[in-house]
Amino acid sequence: MSESAMGVRERRKSETTRSLVVEARRLFSQHGLSGFTVEELCDAVGVSRRTFFNYFASKDDAVIGVAIRDTEDELDDAFVAGGNPEQDALSPTLFDDFVQLLVDRWNRSDVDTGGMRGVAESIKHEPRLLARMMELAMRDEAMDIALVERREGLQPGDLRAASTVHLVIAFARPSAMEFLSADNTDPLDEIFRRRIAAARVVLN
Incomplete structure (x- = not known):
């Protein structure tokens, strides 16, 4: 993969990761850890459940902000x-x-x-x-x-x-x-x- 393509991939990954973390923390602050689901988080960000689990092992990890x-x-x-x-x-x-x-x-x-x-x-x-x-x-x-x-x-x-x-x-x-x-x-x-x-x- 070229350096420019790698850069685009990394930027996209960083943006998606950040969006999931920000939304997970918003839901966490409003509803608590048990007050929202992975599906609700994915819907809010506009990604699939499969995409979510490419980035995070669990909802807890998204709230903490530690990706795979x-x-x-x-x-x-x-x-x-x-x-x-x-x-x-x-x-x-x-x-x-x-x-x-x-x-x-x-x-x-x-x-x-x-x-x-x-x-x-x-x-x-x-x-x-x-x-x-x-x-x-x-x-x-x-x-x-x-x-x-x-x-x-x-x-x-x-x-x-x-x-x-x-x-x-x-x-x-x-x-x-x-x-x-x-x-x-x-x-x-x-x-x-x-x-x-x-x-x-x-x-x-």
């Missing part, structure tokens, strides 16, 4: 291409490249910040969503560890891959919380890199 991970993702492919699995040492840019990967994913998702803040507050009263968020976080963590292993040519279970992912996530989670706070005006990228810069000072 694409096994043919150009951001992941670019990250993997930046490594050199033939060398003995890890790529010198591994950590920074993984940080950039998370930032690029966030930017591509075109997050509805206001809606996400509302959901974050509502989730406190929906244990099912909170449990699902934790499950998805563990899934994505495992997939990213495997991605680092593939980029660096590491054997499954190599702690260097897990450490890379765990370290970056340790900065990503509080950065996202700060970004979503009601009084924040800074972009996520800036918040994220500010925390990492502070850690470098401590560790050096």
